[in-house]
Amino acid sequence: MSEEAISERASAASAVAAPPRTTQTTPHGEAWGALTRTHAAVTQRLQEALAQGDYPPLPWYEVLSTVAEAPEQRMRMGDLAEVLVITRGGLTKLVDRLVKAGLIERTFCESDRRVSYATLLPAGRDLLAEMRPVVVGELEVAFSANLSEAEAGRLTETLDRVRGSACEIGSA
Amino acid sequence: MSEEAISERASAASAVAAPPRTTQTTPHGEAWGALTRTHAAVTQRLQEALAQGDYPPLPWYEVLSTVAEAPEQRMRMGDLAEVLVITRGGLTKLVDRLVKAGLIERTFCESDRRVSYATLLPAGRDLLAEMRPVVVGELEVAFSANLSEAEAGRLTETLDRVRGSACEIGSA
DNA sequence: CAGAAAAGCTTGTAGTTACAACTATTGTCG
């Protein structure tokens, strides 16, 4: 212990072995509890790793990564918000920060002057190239270590199925 | 359109059918993307349902629910923060709000005067009883509809395995 | 073609969260 910090987070000692006493005690309730805790734990791990390398926070990475894989390295704000599952208002300000940092540029559509694109700049591409190994590395530790590729595939399929039913607007 | 609102959130129309083009394109990367999006989608659904019934937000429910299942309907602040996977500082303020609402009481430990407990009050127990069906109902829609209990069990097991490896402090 | 409705994005405001520093109590040694 010397250059340690870890701010506070959680002691993370008994958390692993702690009995998964969740909200309810039904199989589905357990599954939701496991999903929540796993998401939180992995997210923490990723953000910690990024902070340790003096990189921007995780949302920045997700924007850069998503835009980088889009057709022309650009995406409509609305689509981006939808993929990242955040509000449009939130995305506007998030992209503002990326623009101010010189990683993203706002471009506009000729045919429809309402839409604006978030377009990746070279600096953003470079930063992404630096951040990706960090994120992928942490994910390897979290996933690859204990999950075969086949299991990962099944997990993805199952989760997507849940998401599918969760997205059906229950307005009726 | 009359008493509608839904603020903004996401259009949630093409989100379901959208190709899961995630961060990377490895099976594990896909799994992480699916986990993130599913968590966000279900959380949104739950919060929307709670807001619609004029109930407090989801974090309140999680505190009440967790404390209610603890031995003496009380929990040490630190343990509670660990289970909920939020920071201690954040929990202090979250519990402050619950105390102000008369749902939780702070009690203290005789043998160790540092620790304080979050103790469930009758009003908290009653509110929990009201909120639980709402939350459970939404989870049923999200999970039960498309997942057998056996699948839910496998999902829980898999997620817990991932969480386990994610929690191992990578200090070494 | 004018007016209303819808779509796309931004901005103002408030609430929530994390991070870091601080206080108080307990445990450890010299």
Added chain:
DNA sequence: CGACAATAGTTGTAACTACAAGCTTTTCTG
């Protein structure tokens, strides 16, 4: 026993996010 470290919570500050209202452009309709 007295100083140092570790543990448990709280608090101050800054950043992020959601919500709701607003603006502009496009589409629909009579």
